[in-house]
Amino acid sequence: MTRKTITPLPRGQYWTTPHAPFALDGPNGHDEVFPGAHCVSDGKWVTFYKNGEEVWACNAMYAAAHFDVALLSSACASTAD
Structure with missing residues (x-):
């Protein structure tokens, strides 16, 4: 079995x-970020x-493992909130 790095x-x-x-996650901050957020x-x-x-x-x-991320350009980062 190969593990993802x-x-x-x-x-x-x-x-x-x-x-x-994941059912066993419990309160872990994901609710605050759902459905998406600027980070x-x-x-x-x-x-x-x-x-x-x-x-x-x-x-x-943790962020890399549990979230899908898309890099924002500096031009749109200020309007991403």
Whole structure:
């Protein structure tokens, strides 16, 4: 069996969408991010925003493993909230 290598979410601004919830996840911040949110990563820590307000944060490895991400260009990052 081959394991997928996960690397921390690199520095940048992203649009994130949570992966489908897993029944045993419990409260883990995904509800705050659903259906999608703007996030900012410094390569170690990721902060999620909705309507300009911080709604959740996690480490960059967790974000890479549990969210689908799309890099935002600097032109649209300010309007992504």
